[in-house]
Each structure stands twice: as C-alpha cells, then as structure tokens.
Amino acid sequence: MTQATSRTPDPAASASARPLPAVAREHRGWPVIGRSLEYARDPVGLFEKQWAAYGPVSPLRILGDPWVMLLGPDACATALTNPDKAFVNGPAWSYLVGPFFDRGLMLLDGEEHHVHRRIMQQAFTRPRLEGYAAAMHAPIARGLDAWRPGPGFPAYPALKELTLDVAAEIFMGGAESTDRAEMARVNAAFIDCVQSAAALVRRDLPGTRWRKGLRGREVVERFLRDYLPSRRARESDDLFSQLCHVESEEGERFSDDDVVNHMVFLMMAAHDTSTITLSTILELLGKHPAWRERCRAESLALGEAPTLAELDSLVSLDLVMKECLRLRAPVPVVVRRTVKETVVEGVRVPADRYVIVAPQFSHLMPSLWSDPTAFDPERFSPERREDRSHRFAWEPFGGGVHKCLGLFFAGAEVKAVMHQLLRRFDWSVDPAYVAPMNNHSLPFPADGQPVDLVHRTA
Ligand code: HEM
Numbered sequence: 001m002t003q004a005t006s007r008t009p010d011p012a013a014s015a016s017a018r019p020l021p022a023v024a025r026e027h028r029g030w031p032v033i034g035r036s037l038e039y040a041r042d043p044v045g046l047f048e049k050q051w052a053a054y055g056p057v058s059p060l061r062i063l064g065d066p067w068v069m070l071l072g073p074d075a076c077a078t079a080l081t082n083p084d085k086a087f088v089n090g091p092a093w094s095y096l097v098g099p100f101f102d103r104g105l106m107l108l109d110g111e112e113h114h115v116h117r118r119i120m121q122q123a124f125t126r127p128r129l130e131g132y133a134a135a136m137h138a139p140i141a142r143g144l145d146a147w148r149p150g151p152g153f154p155a156y157p158a159l160k161e162l163t164l165d166v167a168a169e170i171f172m173g174g175a176e177s178t179d180r181a182e183m184a185r186v187n188a189a190f191i192d193c194v195q196s197a198a199a200l201v202r203r204d205l206p207g208t209r210w211r212k213g214l215r216g217r218e219v220v221e222r223f224l225r226d227y228l229p230s231r232r233a234r235e236s237d238d239l240f241s242q243l244c245h246v247e248s249e250e251g252e253r254f255s256d257d258d259v260v261n262h263m264v265f266l267m268m269a270a271h272d273t274s275t276i277t278l279s280t281i282l283e284l285l286g287k288h289p290a291w292r293e294r295c296r297a298e299s300l301a302l303g304e305a306p307t308l309a310e311l312d313s314l315v316s317l318d319l320v321m322k323e324c325l326r327l328r329a330p331v332p333v334v335v336r337r338t339v340k341e342t343v344v345e346g347v348r349v350p351a352d353r354y355v356i357v358a359p360q361f362s363h364l365m366p367s368l369w370s371d372p373t374a375f376d377p378e379r380f381s382p383e384r385r386e387d388r389s390h391r392f393a394w395e396p397f398g399g400g401v402h403k404c405l406g407l408f409f410a411g412a413e414v415k416a417v418m419h420q421l422l423r424r425f426d427w428s429v430d431p432a433y434v435a436p437m438n439n440h441s442l443p444f445p446a447d448g449q450p451v452d453l454v455h456r457t458a
Pocket of ligand 1: 089105106107117266269270271273274277329330331334335396397398399401402403404405406407409410
C-alpha cells in the first residue's frame with residue numbers, strides 16, 4: 001500500500017531531480033492545437049499513452065503552449081496538497097474557463113482564497129445542508145411529474161432540466177419577479193458561459209462562442225444584481241441569501257460583487273457535475289438490475305421526502321454513486337500553473353507551466369483497484385474499501401485546500417433525485433451500450449443517454 005506524502009522540497013532533491021523530458025516527435029499532435037482534440041476524443045487513451053511514454057510527469061503541447069501532465073496518485077497528491085506553494089489555481093482555471101467564472105472560489109489563491117473559503121463554508125454547514133435537502137424534494141417531484149417515459153427516453157437533457165429547476169429553488173429561493181420566458185433566457189445565457197469555456201477561438205470576435213459567453217455572463221450578472229437587494233434585506237434559506245448573510249468566525253462577510261461572482265461560479269460548479277453523476281448512475285443501474293432493485297428496496301423503505309440523515313442511510317445508493325464517480329469522474333482533470341520550479345516524483349517541473357492533474361487516471365489504475373473498468377460498487381464497502389489503497393486513489397472532488405466545498409450538497413442532491421426516480425420509475429439500458437462521450441468541456445453523453453423508461457405502477 002502506498003501513501004501520499006506531504007513532502008517539503010529540499011534543495012538536494014531538486015539538484016538530483018531529472019529534467020522534464022522534451023515532447024517526443026510522435027507526441028507533438030496537430031500544429032497549434034497540439035493534443036487538445038486527442039483529449040476531447042479519448043482522455044483516458046491520452047493519459048495511458050502519456051503514462052506509458054513518460055510515467056507520472058509528462059510534457060505535452062496544447063493550444064500552442066507547453067503543458068505538464070501529472071498522472072497517478074502520488075503526482076496528483078503533490079499538486080493538490082501543494083507543499084511548497086509552487087502551484088496556483090487562478091491563472092490556470094481562468095485560461096480554461098475564461099472570464100466567465102471570474103473570481104469564483106476555485107479561481108482564488110493564497111490568503112484571499114483562504115478568507116473567502118472560510119466565509120463560504122458557513123453556507124455549507126450540516127444544519128444548512130439539512131435545509132437545502134428538505135427544500136429539494138418539491139422541485140424534484142414537480143420536475144419528474146413532467147417526464148414522459150418511453151423507449152429511448154433521453155435521460156441526460158431531462159436530468160439537466162431537472163437539476164436547473166432544483167438549483168433555481170435551492171440557490172435562488174425561486175425567482176419571484178421573473179417569468180418563465182425570462183428564466184429560460186437566463187438559463188440559456190448561463191449555458192453559453194459554460195460552453196464558451198471550451199471554445200477554440202478565445203477572443204471577443206463576432207459570431208464566436210467566446211462572445212456569446214461574455215454576453216451570457218452579463219445577462220446572468222444583471223439577473224443576480226436585480227435580486228441582490230431583496231436577498232440582502234431578508235435572510236432566507238436559499239444559497240443566494242445565505243451568501244449575503246454568512247459571516248466567518250472572524251466576522252468577515254462578502255461584498256455585493258463577491259456574492260455575484262460566487263453565485264455565478266457555484267451555479268456552474270454545481271450544475272453539470274451533478275447532472276453527469278446522475279446520468280452515469282441511470283446508465284449503470286439500467287445495465288445492472290440487481291443493484292437497481294437493491295437501491296430501490298432501500299428507497300421504498302423510506303418516505304417520499306427523506307431528511308438528510310435518511311438520505312445518508314441509503315447505503316447501496318451511496319456505493320453506486322461512489323463507483324459512478326470513479327468510473328466517470330464529472331471533473332476528470334483539474335488544472336494548475338506553476339509559479340516557481342518544483343519537483344514532482346523526481347522530475348523538475350519548470351516555473352510558468354500549465355499543469356493538468358488527472359484524478360480520472362488514478363481511478364482506473366490496476367495497481368489501485370481490482371478489475372478497474374468493471375462496475376463493482378461493493379469495492380467501496382467497509383469490508384473491501386479499495387479506495388483506501390492510496391489517500392488519492394479516489395479523488396472525484398479533488399483534494400487539498402481547493403477540495404470541493406459542495407461535495408455533501410452534491411451527494412444530497414444526487415441521492416434525493418435518485419430516491420424519487422427509483423420509487424416512481426423502472427428503466428433498463430442494453431448492457432452492450434457504450435455512451436458516446438463528449439469531452440470538449442466536462443464529459444457528457446452526446447446521444448442524450450437514452451434509457452427505456454416506464455412508470456413503476458404501469
Ligand atoms: C458530483 C458533483 C461534483 C463534483 C464531481 C465536483 C468536483 C469538484 C472538484 C474536482 C473541485 C476541485 C477543483 C480544483 O482543485 O481546482 C471542486 C471545487 C469546488 N466545488 Fe465541486 N464538484 C461537484 C459538485 C459541487 C456542488 C454541488 C457545489 C456547490 C453547491 C460545488 C462547489 C465547489 C466549489 C465552491 C469549489 C471550489 C473550492 C475551492 O476552490 O476552495 N461543487 N469541485
């Protein structure tokens with residue numbers, strides 16, 4: 001069993017470290033874009049090639065820049081725990097997600113990040129999560145009422161709409177002075193922000209996705225600013241109002257700009273990630289009826305609107321969720337930038353490099369998991385705990401100071417949706433089906449994830 005170490009780099013280690021190898025001719029990829037399309041086509045295939053050719057620390061070219069890829073739990077641990085403060089988030093994530101999620105928590109660094117995280121944590125305490133969980137059931141039920149089951153039901157877009165409705169309720173507390181058409185416009189603007197992060201042309205030029213994203217951010221920002229005074233005036237249970245009112249133990253609070261920036265980022269951080277997790281669960285439970293029945297039996301034993309503690313008691317669903325996050329991590333890679341030279345796994349990583357940290361690769365390493373590509377939720381059971389093979393074997397929520405702040409929120413939302421789905425519907429997916437994944441941004445099934453869905457009572 002290997003363990004992540006928290007190394008403090010010493011000058012002797014740096015002197016004895018190997019230089020980062022040059023990119024071999026056969027790994028240069030296409031002119032200008034380098035290997036970005038290869039990543040989009042098959043990220044795991046690219047990780048495997050890099051690992052085979054160079055090991056845990058490898059060079060690659062993406063969109064004209066030299067990048068470094070970190071693979072395996074030890075290399076990922078070094079970047080995420082960041083013992084010598086060589087890695088920063090802001091410049092790396094803003095390169096990828098552009099100005100659309102400017103000053104979101106994940107894009108802040110150092111002391112500023114620390115202060116903002118300390119304040120935001122207050123919006124994710126256990127009592128607050130209990131409130132959010134209680135408020136989820138009604139919008140989930142309303143959303144599922146509108147589902148029209150049938151063969152080949154496109155689960156992904158339906159789940160996406162459902163999680164947007166849940167977010168409108170939990171994040172916004174509803175949007176009392178916005179009609180449905182206006183809300184649809186805001187949702188579309190928000191989706192433009194998310195999609196433009198993957199644009200190849202990254203300039204504000206007419207007709208580009210980038211420009212659409214910039215306009216989208218303006219629409220979302222205006223929408224939030226319109227509601228800000230009412231959320232400041234009265235404390236309510238939604239996340240928006242909470243961000244207006246939370247205070248760290250040291251008495252720090254968010255300014256109006258902070259609240260807007262954090263809201264835009266949180267909507268992005270929460271939305272696609274939960275939707276992807278749900279659609280993977282639907283696919284894999286659809287292929288594995290015994291697990292579907294096991295999860296359903298636990299949900300039928302509870303009422304329609306379980307508390308957070310009751311959602312926690314859905315142990316089979318918890319195992320399934322963990323296994324789905326392992327097999328298809330909604331955030332397969334995170335990015336960093338080096339601000340000084342550092343050493344990772346005995347290799348010198350130069351300053352001013354973009355770095356890809358790839359938890360998804362660790363999730364599939366045969367040295368950490370038995371039969372890693374098989375769907376086997378029991379591997380997370382107390383008797384087996386394969387995720388303990390290494391502290392960073394399973395890291396769908398990242399690690400270190402930027403570890404996902406919404407992981408318990410995400411768990412509650414995913415379980416609350418699955419709970420109602422299992423009680424109302426049955427579904428199946430052909431075991432031979434392979435989801436055609438689109439990896440240009442976060443991974444999602446390009447065919448809409450068809451499942452054969454029926455009402456359970458039918
Ligand atoms: C299954 C769902 C989710 C997954 C897989 C996920 C994954 C991640 C990952 C990998 C990071 C670390 C990024 C980095 O190290 O650069 C992160 C950060 C973050 N996530 Fe999540 N996330 C999920 C859901 C959510 C939800 C529902 C929320 C909020 C309600 C949320 C809020 C955040 C925030 C605020 C950060 C930034 C933390 C910081 O920089 O201090 N996430 N998430």
